[in-house]
Amino acid sequence: MEEEEEVMRCWAGPAAGAALGGVGAGRVGEIESERRERVPGSTEGVGERSRWAGQGSPRDRTGPGMDSDDEESFVRLQDESLQSPEQLRQEIERCKELYSALEKECAKLQSAKEAAEQRTKELKKEEELHKVLEQQLSLNGDEERARQIFTIREENNRLRLEKQVLNNKLEELKKRVFWNDPVQILSALPEKKMIFKGLPANKEDMNKLMLIPLIRCPLPGGSALITFEEAEVAQRIIEMKEHTVELSCGQLEELDQCRVKVQAVPMDILLPSALEIRLTQSSRSILVSDLPSLSISKEALLDKLELFFSKTKNGGSEVESRNFLEDSQQVVLTFTRDGVAEPLIERGHIQVPIGKGKYKIKISPYMSGDISNLQLQPSRCPRTVLLLGIPDVMSVESMRDALEIHFQKASRGGGEVDALAYVPAGRTGVAVFVEDTAG
Numbered sequence: 001m002e003e004e005e006e007v008m009r010c011w012a013g014p015a016a017g018a019a020l021g022g023v024g025a026g027r028v029g030e031i032e033s034e035r036r037e038r039v040p041g042s043t044e045g046v047g048e049r050s051r052w053a054g055q056g057s058p059r060d061r062t063g064p065g066m067d068s069d070d071e072e073s074f075v076r077l078q079d080e081s082l083q084s085p086e087q088l089r090q091e092i093e094r095c096k097e098l099y100s101a102l103e104k105e106c107a108k109l110q111s112a113k114e115a116a117e118q119r120t121k122e123l124k125k126e127e128e129l130h131k132v133l134e135q136q137l138s139l140n141g142d143e144e145r146a147r148q149i150f151t152i153r154e155e156n157n158r159l160r161l162e163k164q165v166l167n168n169k170l171e172e173l174k175k176r177v178f179w180n181d182p183v184q185i186l187s188a189l190p191e192k193k194m195i196f197k198g199l200p201a202n203k204e205d206m207n208k209l210m211l212i213p214l215i216r217c218p219l220p221g222g223s224a225l226i227t228f229e230e231a232e233v234a235q236r237i238i239e240m241k242e243h244t245v246e247l248s249c250g251q252l253e254e255l256d257q258c259r260v261k262v263q264a265v266p267m268d269i270l271l272p273s274a275l276e277i278r279l280t281q282s283s284r285s286i287l288v289s290d291l292p293s294l295s296i297s298k299e300a301l302l303d304k305l306e307l308f309f310s311k312t313k314n315g316g317s318e319v320e321s322r323n324f325l326e327d328s329q330q331v332v333l334t335f336t337r338d339g340v341a342e343p344l345i346e347r348g349h350i351q352v353p354i355g356k357g358k359y360k361i362k363i364s365p366y367m368s369g370d371i372s373n374l375q376l377q378p379s380r381c382p383r384t385v386l387l388l389g390i391p392d393v394m395s396v397e398s399m400r401d402a403l404e405i406h407f408q409k410a411s412r413g414g415g416e417v418d419a420l421a422y423v424p425a426g427r428t429g430v431a432v433f434v435e436d437t438a439g
Contacts, residue, residue: 211272211275212434212435213271213272213433213434213435214432214433214434215269215270215271215432215433215434216430216431216432216433217269217430217431217432217433218428218429218430218431219421219423219428219429219430219431220388220423220428221423221424221425221426221427221428222388222389222390222391222392222423222424222425223386223387223388223390223422223423224262224386224387224390224400224403224420224421224422224423225267225384225385225386225387225419225420225421225431226384226385226387226403226404226407226417226419226420227381227383227384227385227417227418227419227420228383228384228385228407228414228415228416228417228418229383229415229416229417229418230383230415230416231382231383232415233383233413233414233415233416234382234383234384234385235382236413237264237385237407237413237414238264238265238266238385240264240413241263241264241265242261242262242263242264243261243262243263243264243387243406243407243412244259244260244261245259245260245261245262245402245403245406246258246259246402246406247259247260247393247394247398247399247402258393260390260391260393261389262387262388262389262390263387263388263389264385264386264387265385265386265388266380266381266385266386267380267381267384267385267386268378268379268380268381269378269379269380269381269433270376270377270378270379271376271377271378271379272374272375272376273375273376273377274373274374274375275371275373275374275375276371276372276373276374277369277370277371277372278369278370278371278372279367279368279369280367280368280369280370281365281366281367282334282341282365282366282367282368283338283341283342284320284334284335284336284337284338284340284341285332285333285334285335285341285366286309286332286333286341286344286345286363286364286365286366287330287331287332287363287364287365287366288305288330288331288332288333288361288362288363288364289328289330289361289362289364290360290361290362291329291330291331291359291361292354292359294354294355296354296355298324301324301331301354302322302324302331304352304353304354305322305331305333305352306319306322306333308352308353309333309335309344314350315340315343315344315347315350316335316340316344317335317336317337317340318335318336318337319333319334319335319336320334320335320336321333321334322334332366341365341366344363345363345364345365347363348362348363349361349362349363350363381433381436382436383418383436387403390403390422390425391425392424392425392426396422396424399422399424400420400422403420403422404417404420
């Protein structure tokens, strides 16, 4: 009897978690079922001797209405007479090994659980510490320091941009530094033959740029301009306003003589009183001067210059355009990209093969000028009179002669005529005014 109770405690022991019922009993039932399969000659039936694990018999635990589910809650153990002691010991050892494996697995799970709980506690502590630090920083003026850091960063960015702008300006100044040195300016400009005519009378005008006005003024048809040698004569003609001019009408069939009335008014023009010109050096163009006088066409000369300066071995690059300046007999070459003109300008001179020979030409910077400020003021020509209302009744030469004869007569208020221009009715003309150098 004691041996049978030991077997019952083994099967319904710690591995099941409960002695006789519930989930643990179900596990023991499974083990018992497996044991029955391994025991040879085990049978189930009416003659089977069985014993119920638990306290009391099935009749004590269930009433007359017990169903199959209630019966499955119990573990049915076979009689020990069906198993040998050796088989029971082996079964016990197997159960012990299973129990040991379960304990190890449980220990691992418990260790992992404890490690996870410990890590969770550490993370919570770190989170709480961060919150405390943020509160302390906020209380200690962290916002003010943040604003200071932001201000410093903005200042650094501003200074960085300003430095970049200054570097760009410095590069531009380096490129144009020779324009601030008169010696370098003279060496860079194209050569031009000059004639020395003495020192200026006024030393204050030595370093001034003198501009001589050249005014172009349109003249309407049926008008004439008369310039007298003396300003008093012109003023007298203007004061008389209307003049009757006798014409020699030999070309007319009806009359031998006719008269026309003309109006005399002062000639007012606009002269520049202030002028500012902004000079800009082109970063892609050069001015080629000292060109030889050869018996080749201008197009052929331009082709040879373009071919020479388009080669990189000569310091050039692809040429975008070329222009021949008629007034100075110089050539302007414009390249397609920056950085080509400056090294050529620094060289100053270069040998260029043209035809059968090589010629030394000068390379200068090309400057373009734009008027940045222009102020005009009205000015009256003191010796010039404008005549209006002249009919087209004679040829141009005859009318010019008739007007000059009329206004030369002192009896008509006239005097010596310096110049006369006549524009017939139906036409237009352009009068060019230059500086009056008469005493």
